Amino acid sequence: MATMKQVAERAGVSTTTVSHVINNTRVVSEDVRKRVLAIIAETRYIPSAVARSLKNDRTHTIGMMVPNNSNPYFAELIQGIEDAAFKVGYNIILCNAYDDPKKQAAYLRVLMEKRIDGLILVASGSDDELASLLGDLHVPMVVVDRELPGVEADFIEADHETGGYLATRHLLDMGHRDIACVSGPINLPPSRDRVVGYLRALKEAGLKFRLDYLVRSDFTSAGGFAAFSQLLALKKPPTAIFASNDLMAIGGICAASQAGVAVPRQLSVVGYDDIALASYSTPPLTTVAQPKYRMGQLITQVLIDRIMVGDVPLRREMLQSELKQRQSTAPL
Incomplete structure (x- = not known):
């Protein structure tokens, strides 16, 4: 691979x-510019991103942390986000x-060493070390879905x-009236919020919440x-489950099949996310569709705006989801 010195000599x-x-970084005559660019193309010289970042104070790199x-x-x-x-x-x-807050902290140090221009964070929970590192990061940041106490960022x-x-x-x-809920971890805000929605619908329908149904x-998949x-082993099992x-x-659904319970004839199932x-x-899953791709694009737009513009008011955006009905639910 060619070096900058070899390009200059040629x-x-x-x-x-x-x-x-x-x-x-400086005006160069058009003739010299064309000659240099032609030799860069001919030799397939790749400039050092680190060296360029030292000159421009930008690496054009975004760090992203996800739970799993x-x-x-x-x-x-x-x-x-990538698109x-x-x-x-x-x-x-x-x-x-x-899903390990300690790993989050370790990876955050790595991203700081890489001189990222911004950070997208979907937290796996929080600890004191993570909060301290985020406070010292001093780069634009977008937090997704799981807000962190004391961390100032677009959300x-x-x-x-x-x-x-x-x-x-x-x-x-x-x-259905015997409706159970399979929730995610209690320490994650999206898990708690989905359960709150489940409870609100039951209350609105005049149904009493059963602790053994949560x-x-x-x-x-193993957790599900x-x-x-x-739930299916209960003395009075539910006729429907929101996962x-x-x-x-x-x-x-696999557990229901092994237990000899037919979906949706004997058990209706609703999921959440609408993954591909x-x-x-089997059967195709009725689910709550999150606007994942649109959310990813919005996250990137907000972060790039923050990188380019700097000190503007923090943004908070909430996107709406919708129900996609397929064949895993049926009338009681």
């Missing part, structure tokens, strides 16, 4: 001139915390309470399988 100019052509990218929800959110970032010349460094979320309400309201409209798990198995994400719902797999489960 063009008959100094390395400083080559640097000015690459970084647009094995969840297809995050993969689809990331696609919207929007690519259009404006920004790259993404993705860090996967695997983008979906309306999870309304989503939980829509899911439960759909089951009520189908005639089971908490993690946002995985275990939670559904617990707080699609992975749990799909794992739960939801359309291809």
Whole structure:
């Protein structure tokens, strides 16, 4: 691979001139500019991003932290973020915390060393070390879905309470009254908000909440399988279950099949997120669709605006979700 010095020698100019052509930091004659650019193309010289960042104080790199990218929800959110970032010349460094706040803190140090221009954070929970590091970061930041106490940043979320309400309201409209909820971890705001929506719909329908109909798990298929198995083993099992994400719902449908319970004839199931797999489960999953791609694009737009403009009022945006009815729900 060619070096800047080799490019300069072939063009008959100094390395400083080559640097000015690459970084647009000084006026260079059109003839010299064309000659340098032609040799860069011919030798396939790749300028050092680190060196350029030292001159421009920009790396055109965004750091992104997600709890667990094995969840297809995050993969689809990331696609919207990457597409929007690519259009404006920004790259993404993705860090996967695997739902561990300590890993978040370790990866945050790595991103600080990479001199990122901005950070997108979907938190896996919080601890004192993480809060302290975020306070010292001093780069534009967008926090997604899970607000962190004491952290000043733009905040983008979906309306999870309304989503939980829509899911439960759909089951009520189908005639179900014994409706259970499989929730995500209690320490995550989206989990809590979806349960609040579930409870609001029950109260609105004049139904009493049953404690044994609320089971908490993690946002995985295995977690859904275990939670559904617990609910279906009750003396009076539910006729419908709202699962707080699609992975749990799909794992739960598998548990129902193993227990000899037919979906939707004997058990109606609603998921949450509308991941691509939801359309291809057996049966296709009724779910609350989050605007993942649109949310990803908005997150990037807000962050780039913050990087470019700087000191403007913090933004808070809430996007709405909608129910997608498929074949996993049926009238009682």
